[in-house]
Amino acid sequence: MTQNYQFLPSTMPAIFPGVAGNAGKPKRRRIRPARVALHMFLGAMVALWLFPLFWAIYSSLRPYSDTVLHGSISWPSGGLSFINYQTVWTQADIPYYYVNTLVIVIPGVILTLLLASMVAFCCTQFSWKFNLIVLMLFTAGNLLPPQVIIRPLYWVYLNTPIANLGSIDVSKFSFALFSDNNLLYDQYIGIILIHVVFQTGFATFVLSNYMKTITKEITESALVDGANVLRIWWSVILPLCRPALAAMATLLFTFMYNDFFWALVLLKSGDKRPITSALNNLQGEFFVNNNLVAAGALLACIPPILIFILLQKHFVAGLTLGSTKG
Amino acid sequence: MNLDLSRRDVLKIAGYGSLAAFIAACGGNTNTTTSGITAKGGSMSLGSYNTDPGNKKGTQALVDAFSSANGGTKVKINTVDHGTFQNQISSYLQGTPEDAFTWFSGHRMRFFASKGLATPIDDVWDAVKSNYTEGFAASVKGDDGHVYAVPTDYYPWAVFYRKDVFAAHGYTVPTNWDAFKALCVQMKKDGLIPIAMADKDGWPAQGTFDIINLRLNGYDFHTELLTGKQPWTDPRVTAVYKKWSEITQYYSPALSGLTWQQGADQLLRKQAGMYLLGLFVSDEFKASGSPADLDQLDFFPFPDLGTQYDAEKALDAPIDVYMLTKKSPTLSADLGQAKAFMEFVSKGSTQVLYWQNAPGSIPTASDADKSQYPALTAKAVQIVSSAKRITQYFDRDSRPDFSGPNGMQGFLLKFLANPSQDTTSLQGEMKAFWDSLPPE
Numbered sequence: 195m196t197q198n199y200q201f202l203p204s205t206m207p208a209i210f211p212g213v214a215g216n217a218g219k220p221k222r223r224r225i226r227p228a229r230v231a232l233h234m235f236l237g238a239m240v241a242l243w244l245f246p247l248f249w250a251i252y253s254s255l256r257p258y259s260d261t262v263l264h265g266s267i268s269w270p271s272g273g274l275s276f277i278n279y280q281t282v283w284t285q286a287d288i289p290y291y292y293v294n295t296l297v298i299v300i301p302g303v304i305l306t307l308l309l310a311s312m313v314a315f316c317c318t319q320f321s322w323k324f325n326l327i328v329l330m331l332f333t334a335g336n337l338l339p340p341q342v343i344i345r346p347l348y349w350v351y352l353n354t355p356i357a358n359l360g361s362i363d364v365s366k367f368s369f370a371l372f373s374d375n376n377l378l379y380d381q382y383i384g385i386i387l388i389h390v391v392f393q394t395g396f397a398t399f400v401l402s403n404y405m406k407t408i409t410k411e412i413t414e415s416a417l418v419d420g421a422n423v424l425r426i427w428w429s430v431i432l433p434l435c436r437p438a439l440a441a442m443a444t445l446l447f448t449f450m451y452n453d454f455f456w457a458l459v460l461l462k463s464g465d466k467r468p469i470t471s472a473l474n475n476l477q478g479e480f481f482v483n484n485n486l487v488a489a490g491a492l493l494a495c496i497p498p499i500l501i502f503i504l505l506q507k508h509f510v511a512g513l514t515l516g517s518t519k520g
Numbered sequence: 521m522n523l524d525l526s527r528r529d530v531l532k533i534a535g536y537g538s539l540a541a542f543i544a545a546c547g548g549n550t551n552t553t554t555s556g557i558t559a560k561g562g563s564m565s566l567g568s569y570n571t572d573p574g575n576k577k578g579t580q581a582l583v584d585a586f587s588s589a590n591g592g593t594k595v596k597i598n599t600v601d602h603g604t605f606q607n608q609i610s611s612y613l614q615g616t617p618e619d620a621f622t623w624f625s626g627h628r629m630r631f632f633a634s635k636g637l638a639t640p641i642d643d644v645w646d647a648v649k650s651n652y653t654e655g656f657a658a659s660v661k662g663d664d665g666h667v668y669a670v671p672t673d674y675y676p677w678a679v680f681y682r683k684d685v686f687a688a689h690g691y692t693v694p695t696n697w698d699a700f701k702a703l704c705v706q707m708k709k710d711g712l713i714p715i716a717m718a719d720k721d722g723w724p725a726q727g728t729f730d731i732i733n734l735r736l737n738g739y740d741f742h743t744e745l746l747t748g749k750q751p752w753t754d755p756r757v758t759a760v761y762k763k764w765s766e767i768t769q770y771y772s773p774a775l776s777g778l779t780w781q782q783g784a785d786q787l788l789r790k791q792a793g794m795y796l797l798g799l800f801v802s803d804e805f806k807a808s809g810s811p812a813d814l815d816q817l818d819f820f821p822f823p824d825l826g827t828q829y830d831a832e833k834a835l836d837a838p839i840d841v842y843m844l845t846k847k848s849p850t851l852s853a854d855l856g857q858a859k860a861f862m863e864f865v866s867k868g869s870t871q872v873l874y875w876q877n878a879p880g881s882i883p884t885a886s887d888a889d890k891s892q893y894p895a896l897t898a899k900a901v902q903i904v905s906s907a908k909r910i911t912q913y914f915d916r917d918s919r920p921d922f923s924g925p926n927g928m929q930g931f932l933l934k935f936l937a938n939p940s941q942d943t944t945s946l947q948g949e950m951k952a953f954w955d956s957l958p959p960e
Contacts, residue, residue: 257809258807259807259808259809259810262785262788262804262807262808262809263788263789263808263810265785265789285573348611348615352614352615352616375616375849377616379615379616380615380616458604458608459608459611462598462600462612462615462616462617463598463600464598464599464600464601465598465599471604474601474603474604475571475599475601476571476601477571477601477602477603478571478572478573478575478602478803479569479570479571479572479575479602479800480780480798480800480803481572481781481800481803481804481807482781483807
C-alpha cells in the first residue's frame with residue numbers, strides 16, 4: 195500500500211484526482227478490491243440500518259386488511275394509500291398531542307438553559323473553592339439512572355402541594371396554572387420540572403466547558419464598569435455563549451421530545467400525555483393494527499427530523515462542544 | 521411592615537389560596553339531589569381502559585346515556601390505553617384515581633379489594649343482584665365477602681374454526697380427545713396446520729393450560745393451584761403437561777415468534793384448521809375487511825378428556841367489571857353519583873348499548889335483549905351459560921407476577937420448546953419461583 199503514497203507528481207492525480215493541472219483530462223481512478231469490499235460493506239450497513247425505517251414506511255402505507263389477507267411479507271394487492279395517516283391523525287388526535295409535547299418541551303428547554311448557564315457562569319467566572327465539587331456534582335447527577343428514583347419520586351409528587359391559580363383554556367385545551375389537582379402529580383409542570391432536573395446536569399457540564407474558553411478578563415472589566423453579577427451573566431456572558439446555547443437547545447429539544455418514561459409514570463390523565471406516550475392509545479386490549487402504529491410512529495418522528503434538518507450545524511457543534519478545554 | 525416570609529409561609533399561602541379556589545369551584549355543584557344510596561345531577565369521574573375504537577365509542581355512548589338518565593350528571597372520562605392502565609394500576613389506585621374505573625374480576629379484583637384500594641358496593645349489589653346468575657355473583661365478591669364490582673361483559677375461550685374448511689374436507693366437530701387427535705392427524709395429511717398456536721406474547725398458551733387442567737383435574741384443583749394452595753410439583757400437573765404434549769406436534773411452526781394476530785391470520789387464510797383462543801379472534805377477521813370470512817368463523821368447546829370433570833363443562837370466560845376506587849379525592853362528594861353509575865351499568869339495556877359498539881363484549885345482565893345477537897354471540901352465551909364452572913383466565917386468576925414473562929409465560933414457552941421433556945425439573949422451577957415471590 196505504501197508505494198501509492200509516494201508523493202511524486204506522476205502519482206498525484208491517481209490519489210487526488212482533483213488536483214490542479216489535471217482538470218482538463220478525463221479522471222481515471224483505479225478500482226482496487228479493498229475499495230470494492232469497503233463500499234460493499236458500507237452499502238450493506240446502510241441497507242441494514244435503513245431497512246426497519248423503510249419497512250415502517252411500507253407498512254404505514256398499506257391498509258391493514260391487505261396485511262391480514264396476504265401477510266406482512268407480501269406485495270400490496272390493493273395498492274398503497276395514506277388512509278392510515280388519515281385515521282391516525284383523527285382517531286389518535288395527533289395534533290392535540292403535538293401541542294401537549296410543546297407545552298412540556300419549550301418551557302423545559304428554556305428553564306434548563308437558564309439554570310444551567312447560571313451554574314456554569316458562577317463556577318467558571320468566579321474563583322470559589324467549591325467550583326470543582328459543584329461541577330462534579332452536576333455531572334454525577336447526570337449519570338444517575340432515572341428508573342432507580344421512580345418510587346420515591348412518585349410519592350414526592352403525590353405529596354407536593356402546588357397552587358391552583360385557574361387555567362388557560364384554548365378551545366379543547368386546558369392548561370392549568372399550575373396544577374388542577376393541587377399536586378405536582380399528573381401535571382404538565384411536574385413533567386417540565388423533572389426534565390429540567392435531569393437535563394441541567396448535562397447542560398451545566400457542556401456550558402461550563404464552553405464558558406471556560408471565555409477569558410475572565412471580560413467579566414472583570416464588566417465588574418470594574420459597575421455591572422452586577424446578574425447583569426454580567428445576562429448581558430455579557432450569555433450573548434457570547436450563543437453558539438453553545440443554540441447547540442444545547444437543539445439537543446435538549448430532542449432529548450425531551452423523545453421522553454416516554456416520565457410522562458408514563460408521572461401522568462395519570464391520558465389527555466395530558468405528550469405524543470410519544472400517546473401513541474400507546476393506538477393499541478387496544480388485544481387487537482393492534484400495526485400499520486396504524488407505524489403511521490403514528492412516523493408522524494411522531496417528523497418534528498425531531500425537522501429540527502435536525504433545520505439546525506444540523508448546531509447538532510454537529512453540540513457533539514464537539516466542550517471537548518477541548520480552554 | 522415586616523414582609524419576611526419563610527418558605528413555609530409561602531407554601532401555606534399558596535395552599536390556602538388554592539384551597540379557597542377549590543372550594544369556590546366546588547360551590548357550583550349545588551344541583552345534587554340524593555335519594556337513598558344514589559344521587560342525581562352533580563358530577564363524577566371515570567377511569568377507562570377502553571381505547572379500542574369501538575369500545576371507546578361504546579364507553580362514550582354509555583356515559584352519555586347515564587348522564588341524561590341521571591339528571592345531567594357530568595362525567596369526566598380519563599381514557600388510558602389498556603396496556604399502560606394495567607401496568608400502572610397499582611400506582612393509579614394509590615395516587616389520585618377517578619371515582620369509578622374499568623377493571624377485571626377474579627384475583628385481580630380481589631387483590632386490590634384486600635389492599636383497601638376499592639370501595640365495597642354491597643348496597644348497589646343488593647339492588648341489582650336479581651339481574652345476575654350465580655356465576656357472575658361469585659365473580660365480584662372479595663376475600664372478605666363484600667361485593668366490590670359490577671360485572672358488565674365477558675367473552676369465552678373456545679376452539680375456533682372455519683365452517684367452509686370443515687365442510688370442504690368433511691370434518692366433524694370432535695367432542696372427545698381421541699376424535700380431536702384423529703382430526704389433527706387428518707388435517708396434517710390434508711396439508712393444514714391442525715392447531716394454530718402463536719405464543720410470542722406468552723399469554724396465549726396459558727389458555728390451553730387452563731382448559732386441559734380444568735378437564736383433567738377439575739375447577740377446584742385449578743383454582744387452588746393458581747393461588748398457591750397446591751404445589752406445582754403435584755403429579756396432577758405432570759399429567760397436564762403429558763396430555764398437552766400429545767397435541768403439540770400439530771402446532772404452528774415457529775410458534776414462539778408469532779403474535780396471536782398472526783395465528784388468527786393462519787386460520788383466516790385457511791392455512792390452519794383450528795385455533796384455541798378468546799372470542800376476540802373475530803376482531804382480526806373483521807379487520808380483514810371481508811364479511812364473508814367473518815361469516816365462516818365458528819367455534820366449539822374444548823373436547824372432553826374422559827374424566828369426571830368433563831361434566832363441569834368449565835371454561836375460561838373472563839369478565840370485565842366496573843369498580844369504585846378508594847383514594848379518589850372527589851369520591852366522598854361524588855359517592856351518590858358513582859353508585860348511580862354502577863347501578864346504571866348493571867342494566868341489560870346499558871350493556872346492550874355498549875355491546876352494539878363493541879361486539880366482542882357480551883352483556884352479563886340477565887335482562888339484556890338477546891334477540892339482536894348474531895349467531896356467534898348467541899352460541900357464546902349458550903356455552904357459557906351451560907358451563908357449571910367459569911374461570912377468568914390464568915393471568916386473572918393467579919398473581920400477576922407469577923403469570924408474567926418471568927414466571928409462567930416463560931415456563932410455558934420453555935415447555936413448548938421441548939414438549940416431550942420430562943417436566944419434573946420444569947415443575948420444580950415453577951414451584952421454586954412461586955415460593956420465591958414476596959407475600960402479596
